[in-house]
Amino acid sequence: MIVTHISTNYPADSALTYHYIKRLGQKYPFLSSESMGKSVLGRDITVLRLGFGPRRIFFFGAHHALEWITTLILLRFALDYCERKTRGGRFGEKSINEVFAETSAYVVPMVNPDGVDIVINGAASAGDERENVEKMLSGRDPSKVWQANARGVDLNHNYNARFDEGKRLEGEYGVTGPGPTRFGGPYYESEPETRAVCRFLRARRCELLLSLHTQGREIYSPGDSPESKAWLGELSRLSGYRAAVPEGIAACRGLCDWFALEFSRPAFTIEAGQGKNPLPLRDFDGIYAEVFPMLAAAVCGM
Numbered sequence: 001m002i003v004t005h006i007s008t009n010y011p012a013d014s015a016l017t018y019h020y021i022k023r024l025g026q027k028y029p030f031l032s033s034e035s036m037g038k039s040v041l042g043r044d045i046t047v048l049r050l051g052f053g054p055r056r057i058f059f060f061g062a063h064h065a066l067e068w069i070t071t072l073i074l075l076r077f078a079l080d081y082c083e084r085k086t087r088g089g090r091f092g093e094k095s096i097n098e099v100f101a102e103t104s105a106y107v108v109p110m111v112n113p114d115g116v117d118i119v120i121n122g123a124a125s126a127g128d129e130r131e132n133v134e135k136m137l138s139g140r141d142p143s144k145v146w147q148a149n150a151r152g153v154d155l156n157h158n159y160n161a162r163f164d165e166g167k168r169l170e171g172e173y174g175v176t177g178p179g180p181t182r183f184g185g186p187y188y189e190s191e192p193e194t195r196a197v198c199r200f201l202r203a204r205r206c207e208l209l210l211s212l213h214t215q216g217r218e219i220y221s222p223g224d225s226p227e228s229k230a231w232l233g234e235l236s237r238l239s240g241y242r243a244a245v246p247e248g249i250a251a252c253r254g255l256c257d258w259f260a261l262e263f264s265r266p267a268f269t270i271e272a273g274q275g276k277n278p279l280p281l282r283d284f285d286g287i288y289a290e291v292f293p294m295l296a297a298a299v300c301g302m
């Protein structure tokens, strides 16, 4: 028997994440995975698929490197979901087999593998970009400040939604060029990571999208359709998180902003947990208990 365990005693860098995904695939034959594209440094952006139904939903983690705990949340969710499928029985209001037949859940645990590795393993992990990363850090500790990809582009500011407005606001946040956070890139989808995400989503009709970040115990939604509002209320009720309206630079250029504009479907940025990024691993169980019901509800549908 293959023992699969997602440890929450230490962070998962890209190598450990790929290892976990491989083991999950070996243990649960109904779980498939593929690469949706490569990062700047050629690391895979892996997407897991659970279920085979026509209703497609997406979960994303670790756009922001300091927020690597979101990778562990999604890996643990994939494991729990696989375990429930193996045991059978009910999942929410439905049988687990019914949920599997209705919904395809696409789970992307780590959108930004290069950035996560810079945070966990240091600038030395950035290969050809090492010197450049060190210059952008100018002496700061990456494990406390690095949110961007290996070229100093903040991936959740690189999508095509009010891009020019976000660019104008960079100055107010002291952003003058590539660096650890909030630089949106020279133009939208300039980065291989965001291009991979957009390409994947454009090729599939997606019903619902949840993008995990930390922190604040808040849920942001750019959509104002009745369906979007209903989901926002439900997610907020399930988690105890506050429904919030994004403002300033946070209202521009994010995955959910772009997705809602392009597809007019509900999309939510979930700011999990509370504290200073990176959130400590001792908070994992509490955060997971808040986030799991939202992910499960998204999979089951309303």
Ligand SMILES: [Zn+2]
Pocket (backbone or CB within 6 Å): 063, 064, 067, 156, 213, 214
């Ligand atoms: Zn974030």
